[in-house]
Amino acid sequence: MTRLSLPTSLHDLPTPCLVLDAGRMERNIDRMRARMADLGVPLRPHLKTGKSIEVAQQMMATPQGPATVSTLAEARRFAQAGVRDIVYAVGITPAKLPEILDLRAQGVDLAVLLDSVEQAAAVADAARESGAVIPALIEIDCDGHRSGVQSDDRDRLLAIAAALGEGGALRGVLTHAGDSYGARGEAALRACAEAERLAVVTAAQHLRAGGHACPVVSVGSTPTALSATDLAGVTEVRAGVYVFFDLVMAGIGVCDHQEIALSVLATVIGHQEDKGWILVDAGWMALSRDRGTASQDVDQGYGLVCGVDGAPFGDLIVAQANQEHGVLALRTGSTGRLPRLAIGDRVRIFPNHACATAAQHDRYHVVRGDDAVEAIWPRFGGW
Numbered sequence: 001m002t003r004l005s006l007p008t009s010l011h012d013l014p015t016p017c018l019v020l021d022a023g024r025m026e027r028n029i030d031r032m033r034a035r036m037a038d039l040g041v042p043l044r045p046h047l048k049t050g051k052s053i054e055v056a057q058q059m060m061a062t063p064q065g066p067a068t069v070s071t072l073a074e075a076r077r078f079a080q081a082g083v084r085d086i087v088y089a090v091g092i093t094p095a096k097l098p099e100i101l102d103l104r105a106q107g108v109d110l111a112v113l114l115d116s117v118e119q120a121a122a123v124a125d126a127a128r129e130s131g132a133v134i135p136a137l138i139e140i141d142c143d144g145h146r147s148g149v150q151s152d153d154r155d156r157l158l159a160i161a162a163a164l165g166e167g168g169a170l171r172g173v174l175t176h177a178g179d180s181y182g183a184r185g186e187a188a189l190r191a192c193a194e195a196e197r198l199a200v201v202t203a204a205q206h207l208r209a210g211g212h213a214c215p216v217v218s219v220g221s222t223p224t225a226l227s228a229t230d231l232a233g234v235t236e237v238r239a240g241v242y243v244f245f246d247l248v249m250a251g252i253g254v255c256d257h258q259e260i261a262l263s264v265l266a267t268v269i270g271h272q273e274d275k276g277w278i279l280v281d282a283g284w285m286a287l288s289r290d291r292g293t294a295s296q297d298v299d300q301g302y303g304l305v306c307g308v309d310g311a312p313f314g315d316l317i318v319a320q321a322n323q324e325h326g327v328l329a330l331r332t333g334s335t336g337r338l339p340r341l342a343i344g345d346r347v348r349i350f351p352n353h354a355c356a357t358a359a360q361h362d363r364y365h366v367v368r369g370d371d372a373v374e375a376i377w378p379r380f381g382g383w
Contacts, residue, residue: 010308010371011346015267016286018361019348020055020377021310023368024261025243029058032225032242041231044068044087046220046240049355052364053081054377059243068220068238072099073382079108086110087218089174089238091139091147092119097126100134111171115139115148117156120163127168135171136164137216138207142199143192145178151199151206158210165212172216172235173203180223183252184297189227196224201233226254246354247304251296257304257312263348264303264357265365266326268341277319278328278341282349284321288356302326303349303357308371310348313339318349 010019036043045059048070056078060067065085069075075086076099084107092100092112103110114120114136127134138160141148149156161170177196183189196219204214219231220238222245231237244262245255266282284302293300302318305328315334320327326349330336341347351357358364359381366375 008373010265010348010365010367010373013265013365013373015265015346016282017265018358018364019263019265020244020364020366021261021263021369022366022374024259025055026058028242028245028255028259028261032239035226036237039228039231039237041234042066042236044218044220044236044238045243046070046089046238047074047078049240049243049358050379051077051358051381052377052379053077054375055243055364055379056081056083066236068240071383072096073380075103075108075110077380079103079106079110084108087137087174087238088112089176091115092123092136094122094126097122097134101126101130101132104132104134109135111135111137113137113139113174114160114164115141117159117163120160120168121166123168124164124166128166133169135169137172137174137218138170138203140173140175140199140203142175142177142196143179146176148175149203151202154206154210157203157206158212161207161210161212170207170212170214172214172218173200173207174216174218174238175200175220176238177219177221177224180221180227181248181252181292182295183223185253186227189223189252189254190229193224193228194230196221197228197231197234204233222249223252223254241354244354244358246357247300247350247352248292248296251293251298251300257350260350262354262358263306263310263350265308266347266349268343268345268347269325270343276329276338278338280318280326280328280347281324282318282326283324285323286357286360287318287321287326287349287351288353288360289321290351290353290356292352299331300350300352301331303351306348306350308346308348312350313347
């Protein structure tokens with residue numbers, strides 16, 4: 001942790017900037033750990049949300065992992081920080097295999113993800129040529145959301161495993177319940193969690209029946225991790241956005257606004273009283289263009305506006321966003337009143353999607369329930 005040389009307040013920071021409430025983050029981490037303990041399944045946290053060594057060290061069970069990443073930049077940075085057990089949970093391409101081999105040669109147990117015979121053959125060829133093992137997981141499509149093999153497509157599963165077995169090493173199966181982001185209510189979330197579990201367990205059974213070891217059965221999304229009631233047959237859970245939560249997660253119903261740990265600090269720079277607007281210096285360059293709540297019951301625009309204390313101003317949202325300007329206005333249909341915010345006043349804006357908003361910034365200004373900044377934690381991006 002990098003401590004500031006002098007106490008600094010949120011009122012003194014240049015804006016826009018990223019604020020992380022460490023107390024909320026720690027409670028979110030504790031909540032997920034307790035949930036996994038109740039279900040009896042280890043957690044392999046996804047580090048893509050934070051992209052920060054300091055955040056990762058709090059999320060992981062040990063300094064060595066286990067961990068999940070979504071880019072090779074993450075794999076490199078976390079490997080440099082001592083993480084040794086990593087799943088790269090995005091489909092592998094042949095051009096990335098030399099770097100996979102390099103990281104494995106450094107002592108990092110880095111596994112890749114694939115869903116085709118072509119990818120499996122490339123992994124097997126690279127492993128054979130290098131004389132080194134490249135462990136791989138087969139991605140399973142549990143809900144038609146994105147990529148992966150259908151769990152009942154036994155022939156394709158066995159063909160991929162056979163191609164991989166010619167030089168690679170099948171480690172297991174992995175899925176992500178992307179449709180859980182569209183679920184509403186406990187019953188729907190539990191159904192997504194069970195569909196996710198059943199898909200990978202079924203795929204693992206097909207592989208084992210075909211003579212292939214399948215030690216890892218991996219599931220993961222924040223909504224399903226917090227909603228599952230039975231994870232029989234699952235060996236690990238991956239989740240990531242729970243560390244900060246965001247407005248999409250609140251709209252799904254897996255957290256409330258008091259649990260959102262991430263916000264963007266902005267300053268009031270003007271008013272358009274006849275339009276009911278307050279202008280701030282945080283546009284989409286600071287907030288991202290993510291409009292993930294637009295399809296939910298409550299549309300939060302580009303973010304929910306709070307005071308410096310992190311308490312929302314009722315129905316005040318970022319209704320419009322230009323590159324460097326945010327337009328604050330009351331939600332359509334609101335009967336509330338605009339808060340009295342003078343030029344120079346500060347607000348904090350909860351993001352729709354924590355990953356996308358954090359990606360616009362290179363550091364976290366860490367607070368703990370008040371406006372005193374206790375640390376600055378660097379974050380990184382890129383691929």
